[in-house]
Amino acid sequence: MKASHLHPDKHGASWRTKSQVQALDRTAPILPLRPGIPEKQTHDYVRHGTTTLFAALEVATGKVTDACYPRHRHQDFLAFLKQVAKAYPRVKLHIVVDNYATHKHPAVRAWLEKNPRITLHFTPTSGSWMNMVFLGIITRQATRRGTFTSVKDLIGAIGAFIDGWNERCRPFVWTKPADQLLNHCRPGKRTLFTRH
Numbered sequence: 001m002k003a004s005h006l007h008p009d010k011h012g013a014s015w016r017t018k019s020q021v022q023a024l025d026r027t028a029p030i031l032p033l034r035p036g037i038p039e040k041q042t043h044d045y046v047r048h049g050t051t052t053l054f055a056a057l058e059v060a061t062g063k064v065t066d067a068c069y070p071r072h073r074h075q076d077f078l079a080f081l082k083q084v085a086k087a088y089p090r091v092k093l094h095i096v097v098d099n100y101a102t103h104k105h106p107a108v109r110a111w112l113e114k115n116p117r118i119t120l121h122f123t124p125t126s127g128s129w130m131n132m133v134f135l136g137i138i139t140r141q142a143t144r145r146g147t148f149t150s151v152k153d154l155i156g157a158i159g160a161f162i163d164g165w166n167e168r169c170r171p172f173v174w175t176k177p178a179d180q181l182l183n184h185c186r187p188g189k190r191t192l193f194t195r196h
Contacts, residue, residue: 021068021158023048023148030145041145049151053158054080056095057134062169064134066162068155074105081108085118093118138162 024045033039052072056065065087069076085093097103099122112118142161148154 021051021053021143021154023050023151023154024146025149026147030147048149048154051151051155051158052076053135053138055134055138055162056080056084057172059172062171063166064162064169066158068158070151072100072102074102074107077102077105078108078111081111081118085115091117094121095119096121096123098123138165 024047026042026045028042030039030041051068051070054067054069054076058064065084067080067083069079081095084095095118097120102108103120103122112120138158138161142157143154146154146157148157
């Protein structure tokens, strides 16, 4: 969805996976926006498969490390965790992740015990703020309106977007003060206040 490294003095990060990113091929082309008429797309599509996007966002710089895997298993999470650790050698890594079961798998815990410079920090259950940071951006700007005839095309589009992102990345600036957020993070408190 669901991190790169976080060093208290200079780095902050969040880790996110986006499971089941679909390679959708619309049955008709998207009709462009015209004066007085909104953009239109068909409701039906052909699904050509899915991928799972693992993304590590270094908050201090905005740089993203990514990988796509066919599934979201603990083996995939561990492989990506090793990729991020290799990208940031010899520094302490504090990685913020969600409560997905693969992040707590015994094999992941065993690897973390052998690599004490890496610490996982878990967000509260249903805390979806990491989605809003980067995955919301990539969904809106790279995949939602795209047409993909294969998973390979989808992964290529995601990779091209992230490459472009990394060329012009900037640090994320949080605009809401902590005292407004902490009450929503307490156990038993709602984290979303949208009407359905």
